[in-house]
Amino acid sequence: MIITVSREFGSGGREVGKRLADKLNLTYIDREIVTTIANENNMQEDVVEETLNQGIIPQIPLHYGRSFYYYQNLPNPQSHLMSRQQSLLKEFADRGNCIIVGRAADVILEDYDPFRIFVYADLSSKLERCRRLGPEEEALSDHDLERKMKRIDSDRARYYSLYGSNAWGDKSNYDLCINTSQFEIRDLVPIIADYIRQWYMVHK
Amino acid sequence: MIITVSREFGSGGREVGKRLADKLNLTYIDREIVTTIANENNMQEDVVEETLNQGIIPQIPLHYGRSFYYYQNLPNPQSHLMSRQQSLLKEFADRGNCIIVGRAADVILEDYDPFRIFVYADLSSKLERCRRLGPEEEALSDHDLERKMKRIDSDRARYYSLYGSNAWGDKSNYDLCINTSQFEIRDLVPIIADYIRQWYMVHK
Numbered sequence: 001m002i003i004t005v006s007r008e009f010g011s012g013g014r015e016v017g018k019r020l021a022d023k024l025n026l027t028y029i030d031r032e033i034v035t036t037i038a039n040e041n042n043m044q045e046d047v048v049e050e051t052l053n054q055g056i057i058p059q060i061p062l063h064y065g066r067s068f069y070y071y072q073n074l075p076n077p078q079s080h081l082m083s084r085q086q087s088l089l090k091e092f093a094d095r096g097n098c099i100i101v102g103r104a105a106d107v108i109l110e111d112y113d114p115f116r117i118f119v120y121a122d123l124s125s126k127l128e129r130c131r132r133l134g135p136e137e138e139a140l141s142d143h144d145l146e147r148k149m150k151r152i153d154s155d156r157a158r159y160y161s162l163y164g165s166n167a168w169g170d171k172s173n174y175d176l177c178i179n180t181s182q183f184e185i186r187d188l189v190p191i192i193a194d195y196i197r198q199w200y201m202v203h204k
Numbered sequence: 205m206i207i208t209v210s211r212e213f214g215s216g217g218r219e220v221g222k223r224l225a226d227k228l229n230l231t232y233i234d235r236e237i238v239t240t241i242a243n244e245n246n247m248q249e250d251v252v253e254e255t256l257n258q259g260i261i262p263q264i265p266l267h268y269g270r271s272f273y274y275y276q277n278l279p280n281p282q283s284h285l286m287s288r289q290q291s292l293l294k295e296f297a298d299r300g301n302c303i304i305v306g307r308a309a310d311v312i313l314e315d316y317d318p319f320r321i322f323v324y325a326d327l328s329s330k331l332e333r334c335r336r337l338g339p340e341e342e343a344l345s346d347h348d349l350e351r352k353m354k355r356i357d358s359d360r361a362r363y364y365s366l367y368g369s370n371a372w373g374d375k376s377n378y379d380l381c382i383n384t385s386q387f388e389i390r391d392l393v394p395i396i397a398d399y400i401r402q403w404y405m406v407h408k
Contacts, residue, residue: 120375171324171373177381187406191399198398202391 001026001200002114003099004106006160006168009152010126012185013119016178017101019189024196027098033088037081051081052103053155082162102156106173107164115196118174125181175199205230205404206318207303208310210364210372213356214330216389217323220382221305223393228400231302237292241285255285256307257359286366306360310377311368319400322378329385379403 003020007013021028031045034052038045086108092098093112100109106116121129123146130137130145137145153169160168171177176195180188207224211217225232235249238256242249290312296302297316304313310320325333327350334341334349341349357373364372375381380399384392 118375122376169375171322171375171381171383172326174381175383177375177378179375179379183406191402191406194402195395195399198395202387202395 001097001196002093002109002112003117003196004109004114005099005101005117005119006106006156006174007101007119008121008126008169009149009156010130011119011121012129012180014101015185016117016119016180016189016192017099019185020193020196021099023189023193024099025097027092027095029089029092029098029100032092033085033103036088037084040084041081048081051078052085053159104160104163107160115176115199116174117192118169118171118177119180120169120177121179121181205301205400206297206313206316207321207400208313208318209303209305209321209323210310210360210378211305211323212325212330212373213353213360214334215323215325216333216384218305219389220321220323220384220393220396221303223389224397224400225303227393227397228303229301231296231299233293233296233302233304236296237289237307240292241288244288245285252285255282256289257363308364308367311364319380319403320378321396322373322375322381323384324373324381325383325385 001024003017003024003026005013005017005020007016017030018028020026034045034048037043037052038048041048085103089100089103089105089108092100093109093114106114126149127142127145130149137148140148157168164173166173176192176199178188178192205228207221207228207230209217209221209224211220221234222232224230238249238253241247241256242252245252289307293304293307293309293312296304297313297318310318330353331346331349334353341352344352361372368377370377380396382392382396
């Protein structure tokens with residue numbers, strides 16, 4: 001069972017991922033990737049994270065058909081980190097039973113046929129969730145918080161576009177798109193977990 | 205419990221609706237609307253259906269804020285049928301425990317806070333499903349069948365745009381978007397039914 005979770009900023013996607021991992025007894029993959037890459041390259045973890053999240057577009061396309069090898073030979077440091085993240089994701093997927101939030105994992109792990117979730121919510125729910133959970137966000141005005149959300153989602157979309165031919169958030173990329181508006185994630189997760197269990201039972 | 209199902213042509217949305225109605229013991233609303241309108245206007249049912257499906261755009265906007273009354277005074281026959289469909293949908297919703305496929309019911313019944321599903325699938329699954337279930341489609345080439353699908357979906361989108369401010373199929377309109385690719389609807393429906401039951405249990 002391999003699950004990928006993509007999500008709009010503020011929709012509770014990370015919490016969905018963590019709680020699903022607990023519920024379904026899967027390895028939640030997140031920090032390990034950054035830590036490994038940071039150690040290998042003698043870089044600070046937050047620099048690695050930042051570089052990976054920015055989704056900088058290199059000069060040449062990253063995907064030729066479905067293979068990515070071409071790009072691994074580039075000297076560009078972002079490309080190097082992204083390429084390593086990609087190979088690490090596959091190493092984790094090879095071990096099986098894991099859940100990965102973000103990182104275009106649904107496309108990178110396409111050959112593993114993961115269950116692909118997209119989590120989203122309406123603007124007011126996302127604002128409310130951010131205010132409640134993010135100490136950094138408390139000081140921001142609604143307007144600034146909304147701008148921050150848009151910026152982060154647009155970074156995610158850009159990053160995703162390096163790997164996928166469809167747009168980030170386009171429902172056709174996913175098996176299930178879940179609107180978390182007005183919900184506590186802890187209430188929704190058991191329902192999603194049941195859905196996934198059943199899905200795997202009937203999945204050919 | 206009021207459920208609306210929107211769907212791409214060929215994705216199995218109608219079957220989802222019918223089977224969910226059985227599973228959750230809800231009234232499946234479909235033909236009654238057309239029959240009632242046909243009787244009231246002394247028209248043939250297929251003409252009513254065709255007129256309703258075409259999504260013809262009248263000269264003036266149909267929605268001012270959330271009220272639709274303005275448009276009921278128009279002499280245009282399409283407008284008259286659409287307006288009557290709208291009031292019938294509300295009559296059914298007033299009785300509760302029903303499921304409605306298509307007809308922009310998710311927007312028209314917004315005030316009833318329905319559970320809104322969107323059903324979709326990848327192209328090859330939709331082609332395969334159409335061939336299997338639609339005797340009319342058997343004679344069409346893949347290319348012609350694909351064109352037919354696009355036309356029907358674009359009619360649906362146009363119809364929807366008369367009521368909603370968001371685009372048809374935009375996931376933010378729905379509570380759950382379900383990819384039926386490679387699945388038998390009969391296998392998926394019990395899972396969806398569980399999701400809905402649980403959703404109603406935690407829904408405030």
